[in-house]
Structures are given as C-alpha cells and as structure tokens.
Amino acid sequence: MSDIKRMKLYCHPERVYNEINAAGYGKDALLREKDIRFFDQYHYLGTDAVDDAIDFLQVDSQSRLIEIGSGLGGPARYLAEKAGCHVTAVEIQSDLNQIASSLTNRCGLSGRVEHFCGDILEFPEDGGNFDAAVSWLAVLHIPNRQALFKKCFNILKPAGKIFFEDYYKLGAFSSEEEKILCGDVQCPYLPAAEEYKYQLIENGFTDVKFEDKTVCWSDFVRGRVEKFIENRDRYAKLHGNEVADGMEDFYKKILQLFCQGNLGGARITAVKNGR
Template sequence: MSEDIKTMKLYHQVERVFNELQVLGISDDDLIPIETLCQFDQYHYFGTDAVDDAISKLGIHSQMSVLEIGSGIGGPSRYLSHATGCMMTALELQSDLDLIASTLTRRCGLEQSVHHVCGDILQGLRGTPKFDAIVSWLTFLHIADRQRLYNQCFELLKPGAGIYVEDYYERGSLNADERKLLRQDVYCDRVPTISEYQDELSKAGFVNIELSDLSDEWTGFVTGRLESFIMNKQRNIKLHGELTVSGLEHFYTTVVTLFQQANLGGIRVIAYKPE
C-alpha cells in the first residue's frame, strides 16, 4: 500500500486523550487512575469488555507474558496487566502513539509490568523470550501480508500458547467503492474471507482454530458511536478543535457505512500453537 497509515483519521491528534483528562481535572504529570483512563484509551469496539473476553478465552493470569500487536496508545495492554497482573509487551508501529502510550503507562504506575516497543510486527521482535499468549485488536486489517504475519505470531509463541484477535473479514462480496473506502479511510488493503482466515492460519501451523462472527454486535457499536459523537459535536469541537472533530466524524461515518452495507464483517479468532 503506498499511502501512509496517517491517512486514517483516527490516528490524527492522538494527544486528544489529554484534553479528556483535563476536563476531569487531571493535569499533566498527575497520576491517572486506570479506571478513568480506560474510557479514552481503547481504539477498538466494546472497550475493556473485549479485553475481558480475551482474558477469559485464553485464561490469562499473573504468571503469563503476553504480547499485544498494534497497541495504539496502550489501552488494552495497560488494562490486561492491571486486571490480571500479567507482564505485557505492547508493540506499536507509530512512534507518536507509542510515545503517548509510554507516558500514560508511567502515569498509571504500570511501567514495571507494561513494556512498550515501537516497531513493525512484520520485522519480528528480536531478543525477546517467547510469549504465553498474543492478543490484537483491529490491527491485522492494516497488514495485507497475512501469511508473513501469522508466521511471525507462530514463531513468537511458546508451544501450546494461544492467540486472540479481533478484526475485519469479508462477510459479503466487497464492491469496488467499499474497497476504495477501506483503502483510503481505513488503511486497509485486504480483507480475508472466513475460509481464507482458516486456510492461512492452518498453513502457518495453528490448530484448534475458532472463528466467531461479531458483525451484528459491531454494526450496533459503530452506529451508536457515531450517533453519540454527533450528539456531542459542539462539546467535542470546543475540546478538540474543528479539524480533529471533522476527521473523526469522517472516519466513524465510513466505518458505519461499511458495516451497515454488510459486506464487511467482524471476526474473533482464537488459535493455538501445538504443544
């Protein structure tokens, strides 16, 4: 894909999280209660409920070392570590997001258990021991070369360890306009079908593959997100500025269009490396 990932407007003005904290009276350098931050730092659907789902499905606990691929500003990794006591490695491609993530983690007092790394999963993670689990939310959609991605994941897991991923899949047959929207507004060049997920994960060596359709829940979530954003538009403009708000509204609208047309779907993937 030739365009930059910053064509996706969710990733503009990511420091807007600090504006939300200011409203609550939390200024620069104040400690941040994680329960407060969780409202603003999750860039996927259903916030910490989705992270709780990963914890329960993979049985994540305090003795585990877990990798999050595409950790954004660090929300899921911080919550995972806070909720279970596990050690997190949070891998993020974009340096501005990674920097904010590290700052927020320090201000939550979690720097001993959440380790931030800026890099591209396709380049691997050098010098790290293998992980007890890998988690990822809405990141694989940015990576067209799934076979290479799954091979990297497989390589990074201990035998018997599992992967939990929430992402997009091709539910109907995406038309040319939808593919253009995905490419231009979501930095997404390829959306596999369910059978492609199954085949490519198997080819990488994964077993006990469980693929669940989340499309209806996600359509409801993204529709509600846009409605509430528009309802609070004036408040949001005052807080974040006109440019940020119009960019987010554009992005949220594209996602609603794609889900409501029902050719784009949501999927949860759970799979294991054999013992």
C-alpha cells in the first residue's frame, strides 16, 4: 500500500458505488451530477465551497480550469455542470482517478471534464492554458511548495488565478499532532500563513489573500463526527465494519487536530503576475 493509503479517507474509495446503489441507481445506470454530489466531495462544506470558487473566479462556459487533487471528481463535475466550463482534473491515485472518470462518463460530462492521472508536479506545461487553478484540501499533501507554485504559474494564462482551500499552521504542533498529520493525514509539512503568502509571491503571484476558515471548518468537522456516530449502524451495514472503523477514526483525528488549536484552515486566492 502506498503511503497516501495510510489516510483512511482514501481506502475503499469504491464505497461511493455502495452509496449510489443504495440510492437506487443500477450498476451502470446513467446518473446526473446532482444525484451523486452528496457522496463525491472529499472536502469541507461540499458544493457550497465550489460555488464560492465559481463566484470568485467568475467562471463561465468559456473558462478553462485545472483542479489539483481531484479525488473522485466531485468538484470538477459540479463546476462543469453548474458553470459549463472545462475542467482538467488531476489526481495522483489511480483507483480514485478511475472511479472519477467512470462517474464523469455516467453523468455525461466527459466532454467538459478531462481526467488526468498523475502527480500535478509532473503535469505537462504547454504554455499557460488555464484561466484558474483550483484545489480543495490537496495542497496539504504536497510538501514541495516551490515546485507546486512554479507549476501553477507556468500552466496559468497571464493574470490567471488560484483558488485553494487548504490547511495551514496556526501554532506549534505537539509531537502527537505531528504524528497524526504525517501519518493519518499524509501532511508532512504545513507553513504558517505568512510563509504560505511569501512562497506564492516568490513564485510570481500577486494580490495574495488569505481568508481564515478555521472556526467554520472546526464546526464542520465536529458536525461530521456527530452525524457519523448517529448513522454509524447504517454506514457499517452498507460498507462493512472495517470501513466504518477507519472513517470514524479518521474523522475523530481531524476533529482532535482542530480542537487543539494549532491547525488552521484557509481559502487562499492569488493572481498570476501578468508581467
């Protein structure tokens, strides 16, 4: 098992099919994006967070976006369905990417969402094609920020924008918090806000804005644990006990991190310096 699979969120990704089947759709049935949006988003506050990106970036049918770390493809499909834009969805885990691609086909969105399996750091640079780079909770997995932000700069059009939702460091982590971050969350490095901003500026971005989301994300992860416990029996029946144990442990560890006050969450936006 590769290291990223130590993060229990990414084990058994086929559980999305159990949810789809339980909602009454046959194995290969055609779907609508709205039928699956409750199961296919791996970030906080679901499609509301993606709506904020659509508004901020003024995404329309002419926009070309790249999503860094697209998971099961939920945000990419929602962007394409809601705004009619084109999205290149980049995902490093082949099993997630394969499921994402099959769901996109079943939703009839293959013309607007293109799935690319690989490391964003290896994504081919062909001269700055994208209006915006978006990402939800994926940057935290990529410790080489210099390479990542340089890549973003190179693949964006002049004055192209970034819209990331990501973790950052609010206070010094205890050794237990570090262990959870490195192992259970696969997040070996987190900068503080100022360092994060500086790294973006250093790599050619301007107008860097950092909107703190810590309180709202703490509430979200607390509610997620409560809801999970309330519905645990149903979850275990549908996906099996091992999967339920894994998800419960993962959700509780994230809540523990937010409760200890050293983990922060933010929406980070910036503009590629046009010069």
